[in-house]
Amino acid sequence: MNAQDTSAEPKPDLPLEIAHVLLIDVVGYSKLLVNEQIELLQELNQIVRGTECFRAAETKGKLIRVSTGDGMALLFFHSPEEPARCALEISRTLQGHPHIQLRMGVHSGPVNQVTDVNDKTNIAGSAQRVMDCGDAGHILLSKRVAEDLQQLSHWRPHLYDLGEYEMKHGVRVSIVNLFTAELGNSERPRSLSKAPEKADTALPAQTSSKKGRARLLIGIGIFFVIFSLIVLAIVALIFTPAILRSRQAALPIPVQEQERPSGASLPAPEKSIAVLPFENLSSDKENAYFTDGVQDEILTDLAKIADLKVISRTSVMQYKTGIARNLRDIGQQLGVAHLLEGSVQRAANRVRVNAQLIDARTDAHLWGQTYDRDLADVFAIQSEVAKAIADQLQAKLSPNEKAAIEKPPTTDVTAFDLYSRAKNLVLTTTFSAVNKQKLLQAVDLLSQALARDSFFFLAQCQLAYAHDQLYFLGIDSRRTSLSRISRLRRRVG
Incomplete structure (x- = not known):
């Protein structure tokens, strides 16, 4: 049967499965030197692979791993708790790696495992929109994930609604911040400094940047401030209107007004x-x-x-x-x-x-x-x-x-040609048989580039990264891959 015959036949509906995506992005990645990028991503890969959630999902065969160039995407298929737990595990481990600054986003939605993860499914795009709102340390969730987690009592104290915002193309996204007393980032993201389009009522609205204990203390403080003001007003009313006027002039600005967002986004830096x-x-x-x-x-x-x-x-x-x-x-x-x-x-x-x-x-x-x-x-x-x-x-x-x-980067244009083709292949590699061949093709192209210019530093780094991805995707054995990476890193050094 030829390809034409195959395409003419009606195709059965492909089964959809709900995936829970954890998208991880390295903050400040573009400012790093190329060899620093390679080493940081290798270290991040080891940290991620060492988490309990990652190992458990991988053992069950219910995990898809996708490289994104300056980070990665992990697709879990059991529960929305998996990416949330994984994000907290990574955040905890990073306390011992302060040079690695990450922001993370979590979203759930239907995905077809038969197709490539990047093949026009909108689940990664939604996770990307959520994550892009964050700063270093943030673990941001879509409303869908947060509502699922809210059904479990142990997650409720750590979910803080940031409201609904309009993104590009008019897409509206409700965003929830996940953090604990020690993990995550409790500050409001700088990109969300403007007032939300819509207040959210499904989760407790939290706009303060303090931790849970601090919010409790603030609430108690507000109560005593209001109580004191009432007492002062009564005293002023009893004695003279002049006292009332002087007291009103001295009243502090209400806490609600102090905490209200300005409604204007921060201006972009001139440079x-x-x-x-x-x-x-x-x-x-x-x-x-x-x-x-x-x-x-x-x-x-x-x-x-x-x-x-x-x-x-x-x-x-x-x-x-x-x-x-x-x-x-x-x-x-x-x-x-x-x-x-x-x-x-x-x-x-x-x-x-x-x-x-x-x-x-x-x-x-x-x-x-x-x-x-x-x-x-x-x-x-x-x-x-x-x-x-x-x-x-x-x-x-x-x-x-x-x-x-x-x-x-090199004095050989042909070597640069080969490197550019290989880099494009590496950056579009995902977890599938087709992309395995793309990654192996990239290794071959980079080897050809280095045969023409053995001092081509960027090609050396990209080849080390490609071998690292071969190991990360389970295509190359640990011993073979680490041996090749070690030799390349010695050349780069």
């Missing part, structure tokens, strides 16, 4: 930028990976400048070209004042790179440049764009940062 995915204008659409590589290197160069706030690759890839972009909305969603757009066109041994700097607050065009050069000059173009952006944003650029930006 902040997101590098949006570049458009591939090459006639050969297979060059899309090369375009991604150029954009990624410009982003990486900008991230080397300490005076700039640069949004990570994972956060910006959702705005791939081909989708209508509202730059003001994107700037607000990412919390940046500036956006960099561009395109890459490659033909034979020539390359044309166009870059434009936009003020996301006003849609004003601040700077633009087209570079039409030999393909071998692509690395110089990347560093020139980064330095031009730093100059436009008046960012301080130290001699060491300038030298790091001007240093090309």
Whole structure:
């Protein structure tokens, strides 16, 4: 039976199963050096695999693990308690690893295990929207998960409703903060500083940032303040209207007013930028990976400048070209004042790179440049764009940062080609047989790149990461994988 015949046949409904997703994101990932990123993710993998919830679900065969580039997603299938417990376990372990800062999001929804986890199911997207609201240390839950956990008495003291908020594309999300006296982050996320669209009544509304004991003390304090005010008012009424007026003038601001959110979101830092995915204008659409590589290197160069706030690759890839972009909305969603757009066109041994700097607050065009050069000059173009952006944003650029930006990742364009293709494969790898082949193909491409340039540092790091993923996904044996990683790390060091 050929493929055409197969596609013509009616397909039976595929069974859906409720999955409980824990999405984990490394805060500040894009600011790390490449070898630091690799080592941190390896350490995080070991921490996650060491949790009791992870081992129990893996033993039962009821766990899907997905790498997300700067973190991971874990899909549990037994209970919403699993991702919540796992998040708290990870948070507890991280107390001994203060250099690892995470934010986590939890959501539940139907998913088909037969398809790839990233194959257009909205469950990961919902978890992403919840997690993106958090800061370092936060464990944020969707309303669906929180309502399930609220049915269990031991979870109730640790669930704090933050209200309902409108996200991009008009999607409304109710968010609940999970924390204990020792674990999680009790502070209100900075991105949720504005008043919620809708107050939530299904869970106790909690807007204070104090722990449970502190909230109790505040409640007692409010009671005594109100009681004292009533006594004072009565005394004032008994004696003279003048006393009443003086007392009213001296009344403290009510606690409710002090704690009320301002209703306005924090302004984006002036020296902040997101590098949006570049458009591939090459006639050969297979060059899309090369375009991604150029954009990624410009982003990486900008991230080397300490005076700039640069949004990570994972956060910006959702705005791939081909989708209508509202730059003001994107700037607000990412919390940046500036956006960099561009395109890459490659033909034979020539390359044309166009870059434009936009003020996301006003849609004003601040700077633009087209570079039409030999393909071998692509690395110089990347560093020139980064330095031009730093100059436009008046960012301080130290001699060491300038030298790091001007240093090309490799002098071999073909090696960079191979590396870019491999990195794209690694970053889109999920837990399935098809993606196992993608990961093995990436290892082969990176090996070819290193055969051409054995000092290609980024390729060495990416190869170490690929082998680490082979082990994490259970494709490679522990002994073989760790041996290869150890050899690569010695080369990198």
